[in-house]
Amino acid sequence: MEMRKQRTGSASHVLVLPLPIQGHINPMLQFSKRLASKGLKVTLLTPTSTGNSMPQGNVFSINIEHIFDGYKEGERAATADEYIERFMGAVPLSLTELIEKYSATQTPVKFIIYDSILPWVLDLAKSLGIEGGPFFTQTCAVTALYYHKLQGGALKTAMEEKSLVSLPSLPQLELNDLPSLVHGPGSYPGVYGLIFSQFSNIDEASWLLWNTFNELEDEIVDWMASKWPVKPIGPTIPSMFLDKRLEDDKEYGISLFNPNSETCMKWLDSKEPGSVVYVSFGSLAALTDDQMAELAWGLKRSNAHFLWVVRESEKQKVPANFAEETAEMGLIVTWSPQLEVLAHKSVGCFMTHCGWNSTLEALSLGVPMVAMPQWTDQPTNAKFVADVWQVGVRIKVGENGMVTREEIERCITEVMMDGERRDEIRTNSEKWKKLAIMAMDEGGSSDKNIEEFVAKLESKQQ
Numbered sequence: 001m002e003m004r005k006q007r008t009g010s011a012s013h014v015l016v017l018p019l020p021i022q023g024h025i026n027p028m029l030q031f032s033k034r035l036a037s038k039g040l041k042v043t044l045l046t047p048t049s050t051g052n053s054m055p056q057g058n059v060f061s062i063n064i065e066h067i068f069d070g071y072k073e074g075e076r077a078a079t080a081d082e083y084i085e086r087f088m089g090a091v092p093l094s095l096t097e098l099i100e101k102y103s104a105t106q107t108p109v110k111f112i113i114y115d116s117i118l119p120w121v122l123d124l125a126k127s128l129g130i131e132g133g134p135f136f137t138q139t140c141a142v143t144a145l146y147y148h149k150l151q152g153g154a155l156k157t158a159m160e161e162k163s164l165v166s167l168p169s170l171p172q173l174e175l176n177d178l179p180s181l182v183h184g185p186g187s188y189p190g191v192y193g194l195i196f197s198q199f200s201n202i203d204e205a206s207w208l209l210w211n212t213f214n215e216l217e218d219e220i221v222d223w224m225a226s227k228w229p230v231k232p233i234g235p236t237i238p239s240m241f242l243d244k245r246l247e248d249d250k251e252y253g254i255s256l257f258n259p260n261s262e263t264c265m266k267w268l269d270s271k272e273p274g275s276v277v278y279v280s281f282g283s284l285a286a287l288t289d290d291q292m293a294e295l296a297w298g299l300k301r302s303n304a305h306f307l308w309v310v311r312e313s314e315k316q317k318v319p320a321n322f323a324e325e326t327a328e329m330g331l332i333v334t335w336s337p338q339l340e341v342l343a344h345k346s347v348g349c350f351m352t353h354c355g356w357n358s359t360l361e362a363l364s365l366g367v368p369m370v371a372m373p374q375w376t377d378q379p380t381n382a383k384f385v386a387d388v389w390q391v392g393v394r395i396k397v398g399e400n401g402m403v404t405r406e407e408i409e410r411c412i413t414e415v416m417m418d419g420e421r422r423d424e425i426r427t428n429s430e431k432w433k434k435l436a437i438m439a440m441d442e443g444g445s446s447d448k449n450i451e452e453f454v455a456k457l458e459s460k461q462q
């Protein structure tokens, strides 16, 4: 076990600003903890609207501070686009005030790590004489595809001709392997704007920090690194689930939802090793009523035990009587302690929407996947899970856009029961788990990048 590094004199102070959604807070919080373990002072900024669900002050090894995002404590936005608009209106001023407040202390801010979809933070930081770098919560592959979309070229042609997509350092892709927003904004113009804004000032950032690791995306990392100072620093999984190096990593996360931890873990304890399908679609995805019904009956048909996360807002979509009919087989909860669940020996596979955090968590804990992507980067992540890393299978979507109960049953059987590919998928999952641990362990590829980042920061004069 490694103790936190103690430094003499005052530590360099880094601000970390994620967009306040679960899939962005988690990796940026874990990265903050890693930086603190190397002796930096880290302040993670969380918005006022998250209210009591976010702790404040010295939590874990870092400092967490609220920042005004245009909403009073506990007040909620009606839509994602409305939130983005108010956030953009309020945060630049709140952030400036915060930086100015710290400039009068012993620990002025030296560097700002910002969510890559908030590139204006770099301009603001520079105007105040501070350096900054984006943190990418998606893969290098997905970012490369967004970049190609903006460039036009081969991706544009392939999309117009409805042909296969062949791009440098990427596997050959079908159109349904592309991130959904590459096809257009659909009903999410605000999210679309944020995603493609990532490149607006990318050439001016001194570090591009990435929640991935070299071995996982080696060719794509090299291709990206030929353009920008790309530094993979992941997987940002808490040390207790990975390299177990950090002694003070007992409490590992912050949740915007209320996990039913005890219920989940007790239930898993009562099941045989490798016998449970864990099902979750993350914090945002919403399935149609019909798709939820197919999923429910598919789980029943699989005959496997299941632990299914159905968020409060989705609960009414579960077919009536399903919970009673399957009481012997499954447990439905509104939120789970996902990392603990994935680390539990009873879990045999993860049916996931392939949000990048969920994918990386399963890969790092060696859990085979059934990939059922919904939108944004998830189709591309699913392609890599099934065909590049080969740690799972991807569900086939019917022509009407639906995944049938039979297909769900088939995929669970393939990965967890007597499928032909089960052993091969398990072997690959074990391989990637080892590589993920090595990347973060002392001297591993991501650890080296983190050390380099810290050393550069420490060497700079205030």
Ligand code: UDX
Binding pocket: 022, 023, 024, 026, 137, 138, 255, 280, 281, 282, 283, 284, 285, 309, 334, 335, 336, 337, 338, 339, 354, 355, 356, 357, 358, 359, 361, 376, 377, 378
């Ligand atoms: C989103 C996008 O989907 C993702 O692709 C993007 O790159 C980041 O933001 P989300 O859809 O919520 O996030 O999925 P995911 O990236 O998987 O993040 C969900 C997080 O919530 C994971 O860290 C997971 O461990 C956690 N979680 C999920 C729980 O702790 N409990 C649950 O019950 C479900």
